[in-house]
Amino acid sequence: MTNELIGKRISVLDKGWIELVDLMPHPATGVSGDLAIVNAARTSFLGESKGDERDKKLLFYLLKNRHTSPFEMVEFKFRAHAPLVTWWQWVRHRTWNANAQSGRYTEFEENDFYVPDVWRRQSKDNKQASEGQIEPADDQYLTEQLLKHYDASYALYQDAIQRGVAREQARLFLPGFSVYYTWVMKVDAHNLMHFLRLRMAQDAQYEIRVYAQAIYNHFFKPALPWTAEAFEQFILAEG
Ligand SMILES: Cc1cc2nc3c(=O)[nH]c(=O)nc-3n(C[C@H](O)[C@H](O)[C@H](O)COP(=O)(O)OP(=O)(O)OC[C@H]3O[C@@H](n4cnc5c(N)ncnc54)[C@H](O)[C@@H]3O)c2cc1C
Numbered sequence: 001m002t003n004e005l006i007g008k009r010i011s012v013l014d015k016g017w018i019e020l021v022d023l024m025p026h027p028a029t030g031v032s033g034d035l036a037i038v039n040a041a042r043t044s045f046l047g048e049s050k051g052d053e054r055d056k057k058l059l060f061y062l063l064k065n066r067h068t069s070p071f072e073m074v075e076f077k078f079r080a081h082a083p084l085v086t087w088w089q090w091v092r093h094r095t096w097n098a099n100a101q102s103g104r105y106t107e108f109e110e111n112d113f114y115v116p117d118v119w120r121r122q123s124k125d126n127k128q129a130s131e132g133q134i135e136p137a138d139d140q141y142l143t144e145q146l147l148k149h150y151d152a153s154y155a156l157y158q159d160a161i162q163r164g165v166a167r168e169q170a171r172l173f174l175p176g177f178s179v180y181y182t183w184v185m186k187v188d189a190h191n192l193m194h195f196l197r198l199r200m201a202q203d204a205q206y207e208i209r210v211y212a213q214a215i216y217n218h219f220f221k222p223a224l225p226w227t228a229e230a231f232e233q234f235i236l237a238e239g
Contacts (some may be wrong), residue, residue, distance in 0.1 A: 003027035005222055010214045014115050015180055018211055020219050022077040033074040034059060034226040040070035056226050063230040071190035079184045083114035085177040086207045095191035101182040104168040113150045113178040129203060149175060189224060193231050
């Protein structure tokens with residue numbers, strides 16, 4: 001089951017995606033992630049698996065009591081294509097290891113800019129948040145304006161490059177928050193749960209929430225079914 005997860009790619013937003021590049025323990029070892037956590041915990045007394053029922057019970061005990069270090073024994077490595085507005089928030093999580101595509105080496109491609117499906121209204125009670133949707137007529141108008149802005153920006157970027165300007169400087173013409181970048185990111189299961197709790201929450205911005213939700217549904221849950229169950233019971237349910 002988990003073997004099929006490696007290399008699996010999930011589409012997110014209009015042009016984004018996330019894929020699992022690697023997993024530790026690797027499925028080829030035959031040791032599941034949940035078992036790796038249990039085995040790590042039993043290292044305290046040099047033991048190992050005692051059968052599914054007792055193993056699962058121990059894993060639940062660990063998470064309930066925030067005995068977190070065994071969960072650091074499982075690692076996920078992702079590659080993701082996301083707009084800068086998402087990365088801007090994602091890379092605040094210092095416990096992830098990251099490597100990014102460089103706009104100094106690579107030229108940005110035309111149309112590789114985020115176009116939202118809908119325009120959300122500014123929230124009345126939360127200065128950071130959005131709610132609902134603006135009027136449909138304005139919605140269409142704003143999308144048209146955004147596309148014009150992207151075309152004009154990209155033309156200026158190309159013009160600068162053709163005039164010999166370095167890529168590192170020509171990118172000043174691009175609409176920063178919208179540009180899609182590719183990153184490779186690695187994190188352990190303990191810190192991934194922390195990220196998921198914060199970034200799947202309703203107060204997280206939609207453009208990062210959809211990546212967090214894709215990680216949870218398509219990679220975390222299938223790779224660590226017991227841990228996901230305990231996470232929902234002891235961490236998500238407690239808010
Ligand atoms: C809804 C929402 C709104 C936000 N709004 C803003 C905002 O307006 N402005 C803003 O700047 N940020 C904002 N943030 C980002 C937030 O402040 C955190 O930087 C981000 O969520 C990363 O969380 P973290 O530090 O817990 O995660 P990580 O960096 O992954 O760290 C995980 C945990 O490790 C420990 N840790 C890691 N590094 C250190 C360290 N150097 N010292 C001590 N302990 C450490 C901490 O316990 C930490 O919780 C927002 C986040 C959310 C979810």
